[in-house]
Amino acid sequence: MSLIMINSLVKEYNGASDVVRACDKISCTIEKSEFIAVMGPSGSGKSTLLSIMGGLNHPTNGEVIIDGLDIYSLAIEQLADFRREYIGFVFQSFQLIPYLTVLENVMLPLAVTDYSNKQQMEISAEILNRVGLYDKMHRLPNQLSGGEQERVAIARCLINRPPIVLADEPTGNLDSLTGIEIMELFQSLNAEGQTVIMVTHNPENAEFAGRIIQLKDGKIAA
């Protein structure tokens, strides 16, 4: 069975004067350990599709089945538990909590788990070491460069060891050299068996992916 199965997914938003259909009967499957790039022009429904796959945005119609679980049949709090266990988000513009240090930002998903402080520190330190930020763990996000902030965001998304990483324009705010570094990091994660689904405008980034899903007007174009 595929890790992710999307069947006839429809998402409509109420616009100012009419209904906007962001996803129009999208169906697709994603296997475990795939590295997918979701591409398409602005307004094609990429980010909406990503948020629906992440359990953040209820679809108007259709179903999203992840690891055999129809995630939108879950109650609100169970859906939160699902996100914690299955999904790691890397947001555009990092989305770090400004008043928490690098270490605390990385530990954030563990704050609602049963891990002790010591365990949380050990796991976080290990991941920060991997992304090369061990020495900067006590800094606040505004004391880091863009690339470093992105690496913190990636470390945070990996802390729970989620089966799926969803990344929305992860290099959108980075220079090209740093962007490549980040993409290499995603590639190495994928090489270790991590499923990565990435929304991007950048064809160079898409080259790192194993498969590209092209969206146009809310539909899969290719």
Add this chain to the structure above:
Amino acid sequence: MKLYHIAKNSFFRRKTRMVFLILGLLIAISTVVTLITITRTMQEDIAVKLDEFGANILILPKSDNLSLSYGGMNVSGFSFNTNELNDTAIPKIRTIKNSENISIIAPKLLNVGKVQQQEVLVAGVNFDEEIRIKKWWSLIGNIPKQKGEAVIGAEVKNKLKLGLNRTVKINKKIFSIVGVLEETGSQDDGLIFIDLREAQELFNKPQMLSLIEVSALCYNCPIEEIVRQTSEILPAAKVVAVRQTIKNKMDTMHRFESFTIGISVIILLVGALIVFTTMSSSVSERKREIGIFRALGFRQKHVLNIVLLEGFFVSFITGFFGYFVGLLISGFTAPVLGVTTFSLSIDPVLLLGATLLSIIIGTGSSFYPAYKASRLDPSFALRTL
């Protein structure tokens, strides 16, 4: 890291917002503490001053017979009563539940004595207590310190042609006049005061009393309750509250209390409104942050707890320090308001009360913003996704 770490860091590292929030609530709590402290001190001050007007409880023997009049109040005719008072009543009064409110107990034996072939009312008193309960007395000379000494009223002095350092024979016993009262306008002017024990011996009424005057500091106690407790412990006596004095005293105090409560409620409402609006706007500003929490798998109750914990931190710190700020302000304000009895001492009950009140207001006012935050749609909150 646990939820309270997030709340604590949000609280301590987002200084500008927290300074305004703390200031808003701190001003409210410290103002209320100031009002309560000042009003309480003023009440005590007034109670002490009102007590200078004399006794507010009279204890008399129960009697169906004729009575003598004393101080504008009826005193039972001790010669004929069936339930006489005696010295044992005094320690009993000190054992009532509200005994800490009893300020002065002044027992008296009144008896008609023969002086220069005339009948004069003689009062046996404990001079130390009598001087305290009758603060309006102005005495020329001294109060009796030993046996055989007496104080006379102004009328006795004039009618019997007596004076300071002279002697007076009462029922064949000679007393030195060591003090003369200046005119009081009361029945005290027509009395001769001698020591209670001597009076009991002189009139052959060992341990007997005609009445007991009691002054109770009643700013925080219902005088009726003291009367009831005293009546219970002295079933053979008639315990009477001097209504007018008490009524005026209580009215004054209640006016102060009502004023304090009214102002405090308004100030606390303003404080609650400040917390509510600040927390609400904070939640609106933090939609993105709340969206991140929710995306990372925080349940609604986790978000609710974070916001409530922040409210708790603010209100706890504010309540605790607000008390001390209020106390300091009271220290500066009390002399300006003419309160002379103020002392800068910590009242643990008020400290606890201020902290608890602050927590109730701060956390209570944060509840709706916290609830709103927890119900935020994560996809709406995270516009970037």
